[in-house]
Amino acid sequence: MFYQLYEMNHAAMVPFRASADAMKLAYQSPLNPMSHTTLGRTMAAGFEVFERMTRRYSKPEFGLHETEVDGKPVPVQERIVWKKPFCNLIHFDRAVPAKRPSDPRFLVVAPMSGHYATLLRGTVEALLPKADVHITDWIDARMVPMADGTFDFDDYVDYIIEMLHHLGPNTHVVAVCQPSVPVLAAVAVMEAAGDPLAPASMTLMGGPIDTRINPTAVNELAQTKPIEWFRDNVIMNVPWPQPGFLRPVYPGFLQLSGFMSMNLDRHMIAHKDFFMHLVKDDGDPAEKHRDFYDEYLAVMDLTAEFYLQTVDEVFIKHSLPKGEMTHHGVPVDTTAIRSVALLTVEGENDDISGVGQTQAAQTICTNIPDDMRMHYMQPDVGHYGVFNGSRFRKEIAPRIINFANAHAQRNAPAVKRVIRGGKSA
Incomplete structure (x- = not known):
């Protein structure tokens, strides 16, 4: 009501x-x-x-029509290259010469936490000069008819895996804030299955991998309330005449x-x-x-099932760092990750994901070789500054690009063998 x-x-x-x-x-x-x-x-x-x-306020536009590649202005076209009821995958297609050496291909997973993917406009803009960028454009749940079904945490992981399959081998995935957990889970699922299209690297930025470390006000709220409180107090049905009429959502x-x-x-x-x-x-x-x-x-709006499952698994039970998370009933084993390089990024003054929460990924991914992992803590920035602003452009974005380039071809030989054998997804 x-x-x-x-x-x-x-x-x-x-x-x-x-x-x-x-x-x-x-x-x-x-x-x-x-x-x-x-x-x-x-x-x-x-x-x-x-x-x-x-x-x-309606959904803003990305408005990224041009970037600079090799010191020259290059037009950029925004195209939807993959779509499902709850997400579109947008490619920022740069008009670069066909014979030019390819840049690393990125899948940027935007937060599904209330704001639109355009919140990462600055993130995309900073990466475009040296990267081929795709981004998840999550759909407002109140705009999705009930006939399109539900969308929960497992579906989120499935979407990420499907997008990585669509983009193909040697893709680098970047998760900003909330998606750090499902992205890490997706990579673990792919590695455990021996999926040849697992990303070459993953970058987790300001994400709640383990919210028991330096808990913030957001984390403490989740700890003081049972999941039933969230279900009873923040879940509401979409009103008429919206397309998602009667869908239960977190507004x-x-x-x-x-x-x-x-x-x-x-x-x-x-x-x-x-x-x-x-x-x-x-x-x-x-x-x-x-x-x-x-x-x-x-x-x-977020679907009720995704929101409640995320609150319960990530903020109340801490399932991933405890090794208790499942995907469609199958345990998510982060120790299965061996061939995907890991970069974690945090902000010194982050009041949403406390210092150490994202770095925890380095601890639970025990089988990634030391030369394939790196952690960076950016001084003097809060949560927003981890993925946007002048320090992101000057300090963080170059590190992400360099890390991707350093690990670009590590898993390429195995992928090529599988593709030649006709086993690629």
């Missing part, structure tokens, strides 16, 4: 938002003498802040409320500063605020 009330409230605010937007334009019009005064800019700023704080607006409440004072100050920049007609900071919150406030 709460979701329905949220939708009704949003619908009820439509005329007020429209009026606020119209008044903002009126006070900003150069034909209005007040637009050149402090009072006029104050009125316009107030209306804009009101409109932005009450709107529903994106609830997840966003939780994240914002963790740093509420910071968000309040940011909006106050935004208002003052508008009054002072200071365009650049105001535009940066719009860009950030257009992305941050755009949220999607």
Whole structure:
């Protein structure tokens, strides 16, 4: 019922938002003498802040139409190359010469934790000059009809394996935050099965591999509540007239409320500063605020079964680091990983995945040779800075590229033998 009330409230605010937007334009019009005064800019700023704080933010665009390869500008085309009801695989196709040596091929697994894959725009942008990039574009669960079935943690692992099969041998997988656990599980499943299309390397960034280490506020909440509490309090049915009508979901607006409440004072100050920049007609900071919150406030729903299974297995039971996780009833054995190189990346000030939680992957993957593993901790960045921003571009992205290049051909001979024998998936 709460979701329905949220939708009704949003619908009820439509005329007020429209009026606020119209008044903002009126006070900003150069034909209005007040637009050149402090009072006029104050009125316009107030209306804009009101409109932005009450709107529903739609899925943003990646907007990556060009990159630089070998010092030259190259057009980029966004193409869907694989699709299932709950995910599209997007390829950022660079128009590079056919005879040019190929760059490492990356599968970037975006978080399915409330925000859209476009949150990793900066991640993709930093990798594109030296990599062939694909990214998972998870679908808002409220847009998926009930007829398309359910989607749980096991399905997530299956999707990753299917995408790696689609991309073929010598692919490098990069998991950002939440997908670190299912990606590690998928690689373990593939290695245990002797799958020749297991990735050449995997990079886990700011992920909750073992949340018993340096637990954050998010981890502690999960520990203080039984799984029944989450099922009873945060799972709701998608209201009419959405395509996913009646699908049980964890609504994106609830997840966003939780994240914002963790740093509420910071968000309040940011909006106050935004208002003052508008009054002072200071365009650049105001535009940066719009860009950030257009992305941050755009949220999607998660299927109830995936959310509850993730909370239970990752945050309450700690199944993966304990060696108790299963995939379709079969144990997930991380010690089976032998031929996939492992890079773990953490941020010194990460308040979502505490320091050491991602590095735990190095501990549970005991059979990866020492020369195929590396851990890097980036100083002076929080969770967002692990995969975006200036330090990511200058410090982290080059390490990911170099690590992939260093381990690009390690498993190629075995793959070629299997493919020639007609056994490839």
